[in-house]
Amino acid sequence: MLIQSQKDGFVHPLASEITAPQVVADRRALLLQMATGVAGLSMASWASRQALAQSASAIEKPGKLATLLSTPSGVPGAMVIEKPTPYKDASSYNNFYEFGTDKADPAVNAHTLKTTPWTVEVEGLVKNPGKFALEDLLKLSPMEERIYRLRCVEGWSMVIPWVGYSLAQLIKRVAPLGSAKYVEFVTLADPKTMPYVGSRILDWPYTEALRLDEAMHPLTLLSFGMYGEILPKQNGAPVRLVVPWKYGFKSGKSIVKIRFTEKQPATAWNKAAANEYGFFSNVNPTVDHPRWSQATERRIGEDGLFAKKRKTLMFNGYEAQVGQLYAGMDLQKFF
Amino acid sequence: MHFLQKFLRLSSAKPLVLLFGLVPFAWLFWGAATDALGANPAEFLSRATGDWTLRFLCLTLAITPLRQFLGWPELARFRRMLGLLTYFYVLLHLLCYSWLDMGFDWADTVRDITKRPFIWLGFGAFVLLTLLAATSLNRAVRWLGSKRWQRLHQSVYVVAALSLLHFFWMRAGKNNFTEVWVYAAVIAVLLGWRVRRFFAKT
Numbered sequence: 001m002l003i004q005s006q007k008d009g010f011v012h013p014l015a016s017e018i019t020a021p022q023v024v025a026d027r028r029a030l031l032l033q034m035a036t037g038v039a040g041l042s043m044a045s046w047a048s049r050q051a052l053a054q055s056a057s058a059i060e061k062p063g064k065l066a067t068l069l070s071t072p073s074g075v076p077g078a079m080v081i082e083k084p085t086p087y088k089d090a091s092s093y094n095n096f097y098e099f100g101t102d103k104a105d106p107a108v109n110a111h112t113l114k115t116t117p118w119t120v121e122v123e124g125l126v127k128n129p130g131k132f133a134l135e136d137l138l139k140l141s142p143m144e145e146r147i148y149r150l151r152c153v154e155g156w157s158m159v160i161p162w163v164g165y166s167l168a169q170l171i172k173r174v175a176p177l178g179s180a181k182y183v184e185f186v187t188l189a190d191p192k193t194m195p196y197v198g199s200r201i202l203d204w205p206y207t208e209a210l211r212l213d214e215a216m217h218p219l220t221l222l223s224f225g226m227y228g229e230i231l232p233k234q235n236g237a238p239v240r241l242v243v244p245w246k247y248g249f250k251s252g253k254s255i256v257k258i259r260f261t262e263k264q265p266a267t268a269w270n271k272a273a274a275n276e277y278g279f280f281s282n283v284n285p286t287v288d289h290p291r292w293s294q295a296t297e298r299r300i301g302e303d304g305l306f307a308k309k310r311k312t313l314m315f316n317g318y319e320a321q322v323g324q325l326y327a328g329m330d331l332q333k334f335f
Numbered sequence: 336m337h338f339l340q341k342f343l344r345l346s347s348a349k350p351l352v353l354l355f356g357l358v359p360f361a362w363l364f365w366g367a368a369t370d371a372l373g374a375n376p377a378e379f380l381s382r383a384t385g386d387w388t389l390r391f392l393c394l395t396l397a398i399t400p401l402r403q404f405l406g407w408p409e410l411a412r413f414r415r416m417l418g419l420l421t422y423f424y425v426l427l428h429l430l431c432y433s434w435l436d437m438g439f440d441w442a443d444t445v446r447d448i449t450k451r452p453f454i455w456l457g458f459g460a461f462v463l464l465t466l467l468a469a470t471s472l473n474r475a476v477r478w479l480g481s482k483r484w485q486r487l488h489q490s491v492y493v494v495a496a497l498s499l500l501h502f503f504w505m506r507a508g509k510n511n512f513t514e515v516w517v518y519a520a521v522i523a524v525l526l527g528w529r530v531r532r533f534f535a536k537t
Contacts, residue, residue, distance in 0.1 A: 093374030101511045104373065156375060201510045291508065292450050296443075300374045305367060308438040 059145065059161045061228040062087040068225035070163045073144035075218045077321040080147045084227070085158035089301040091232045095152065096253055097201055098187075098194035099234065105196075106234035112193040113254065115238040124184075124260035127175035134238050138224060141169035145228070146221055146242075151283045151316045153247035155309075157297045162242050163225030166218045176212065176260050183215040184208070184265035185241055186257035202268050208252040209265040209279070210243065211325075219244055219321055245318040247281045278335040282326070283316035287335045343409035352413055356420040359387045360427070377435040384428035385457075389498055391421035393521050396495065400528040415471050418491075422468040425461055453504035460497035463490050495522050 061067065064087075072079055096106035099113075118134040132140075143163050151157045171183070189205030191197045197204045214220065221242040224231060231237040236253025243251050249269055259265070269277035276290050285295045296309035303310065315322050326334075342348055363383055366372045372379040395417040402410040432454075437444045448454045467488055469475070476484045499522060503515045 089374035101509045103375075156378075199510075288450060290450075293447060298375065298377065305376050305380075305435060306438075308440070309436075 059084060059228050064091075065229040065232060067228060068143060068163045068230050070143035070145040070225070070228070073146045075144070075146070075166065077219055077318055078144070078146040078148070080149055080159060080317070082147070082149065082159045083302060084147060084161050085299075086301045087227050090158055090160055090226065091235060093300060094234045095154075095248065096234055096236070097199070098189065098197050098204075098206070100196050101201065109195055110233035112195075113188075113233040113237065114193055115233065118238050120239060120255055121257045122170075122174045122259075123257065125177040125180035125262060126260050127177060129174065132170075137170070137222075137239060140173065141165040143224070148221070148242060148244035149316050150242075150244065150248055151297060151312065153249055153277070153281070153289065155292060155294070155297055156300050158300050161227055162221055162223045163228065164221045164223035164242070167220045167222045167241065168216045168218060170222060170258075171216055174260075179262050180260040181212055182261045182264055183210050183212055184259040184261055185252040185255050186259065187252045188254040188256050202272050206252060206268045207265065208241070208250055208267050210250070212260075213325055214243070217322060217325065219318060245282055245315040245322045247283055249277070250281050280326075280334050282331065282335075283312060284314060284331055284335065285312040286314075287332055340407055340409055343407070343413070349413070349416065353416055353420075356391070356417070359383075360423070377431070380435060381428065381431040384424055384431050385502070388421060388424040388428050389502065389518050391417060391424055392495060392498060393518065393525070395421055396491065396522065396525045400525055403532070404528075419468060419471060422464050425464055428457075429461055453501055456497045456504065457501040460494045460501065463494050463497070467491060467494075492526060495526070
């Protein structure tokens with residue numbers, strides 16, 4: 001008999017026992033369709049609008065940066081039907097501490113960031129480690145547009161049309177070894193171009209990490225652009241991560257290294273305050289930050305000055321897609 | 336005589352200073368009305384009204400040291416107005432929190448302040464400031480007796496300390512204390528002046 005102890009860590013179920021996320025999503029979609037069957041006629045125009053959207057993006061380009069062509073994503077949950085946040089707000093209200101702690105700072109200071117040439121090094125427990133030039137990454141897989149909710153741990157949210165592809169595409173290319181359990185993301189820390197690298201707020205470089213199955217989830221996006229254009233520097237140009245069901249800080253900006261490890265890597269905010277920022281940091285309205293409630297959020301650029309804050313959704317509204325990843329886990333403990 | 340001193344003696348000086356003190360309010364009001372306060376206007380207003388409360392508190396506390404240092408007795412008649420302007424901005428600050436942040440939902444507010452003890456400090460400062468504002472009329476001095484009135488109004492030092500702690504604690508999340516130290520230094524100098532004079536007299 002196989003006796004398991006705490007030391008064995010999280011024991012993954014047999015792959016054959018897990019219902020594929022796609023199957024779960026399809027089931028849910030079917031249920032939803034049946035439930036809304038009565039509303040069928042009134043939904044027809046919406047459905048046809050969706051069909052149209054398959055051919056061209058509905059997002060208006062801000063006309064600030066180079067165009068990055070993409071087609072709307074077919075990944076379940078990737079196209080939220082919510083109004084995108086105005087580009088002006090999404091590109092002027094940022095947390096990117098390498099360029100200052102005030103949310104207006106990055107837009108003012110990030111112009112010094114040098115995004116060409118850019119390489120992302122993949123190392124650690126993979127069959128095919130190596131350096132990827134940005135040009136090669138851009139060609140690695142077709143660009144998709146994905147409209148995601150973004151929930152900051154501070155209690156505000158946005159809706160952003162990103163451009164990129166599932167990180168899984170890159171992971172498959174580098175072929176993780178069986179021993180790889182985690183993926184660490186190292187972001188740029190260049191004191192010459194980033195004026196606040198060296199401030200004592202966090203340990204630099206800013207690093208983040210995911211469990212391998214989280215990193216492989218189709219919603220985990222390697223992003224190169226937003227609003228149909230390449231990423232503004234203050235938003236993490238030229239390449240960043242977007243994990244829509246986790247608090248924003250989990251999605252590292254300006255990534256230079258991706259490392260596959262067996263042990264759970266240390267992550268920036270977790271090192272700074274382990275009691276406040278857990279490794280998982282999934283958006284969860286029932287687990288408060290020790291210093292404030294996470295039950296509600298303010299939608300930037302949409303909710304008026306006097307609007308009541310809106311309710312925060314479990315896994316930021318992506319429970320149908322990602323809930324399975326955390327089945328059986330105590331989310332109060334693994335926050 | 337310094338031209339500023341001459342200005343301070345004019346009967347129109349008081350309304351002009353009041354007008355000047357309301358400029359930040361007008362600017363914030365205009366910014367909110369024209370949506371010119373950035374991506375998160377609610378947060379901007381909450382922070383700006385807090386900042387202006389601290390600034391007017393510093394100005395109020397600066398009156399007496401400046402009067403003594405410069406030998407300008409004219410300054411004394413502006414102290415109450417600056418104090419009341421401080422109270423005006425702290426009222427706006429509290430209004431921003433309870434309206435824009437909490438939507439006047441008292442259950443939410445109670446839940447929120449149990450999470451954020453730095454708000455207690457700010458609220459404590461507000462309660463004290465309310466007492467001071469309510470007893471700012473000449474009549475109150477007569478009613479309380481000048482000794483007691485003065486002792487009550489010395490609690491403005493407690494207000495300053497509470498406000499600074501409130502600000503410090505709020506900024507602790509990001510370890511971003513530069514501005515906190517600036518206000519702390521200003522207030523330390525203003526209080527230090529009084530302490531020095533107190534010991535020089537005794």
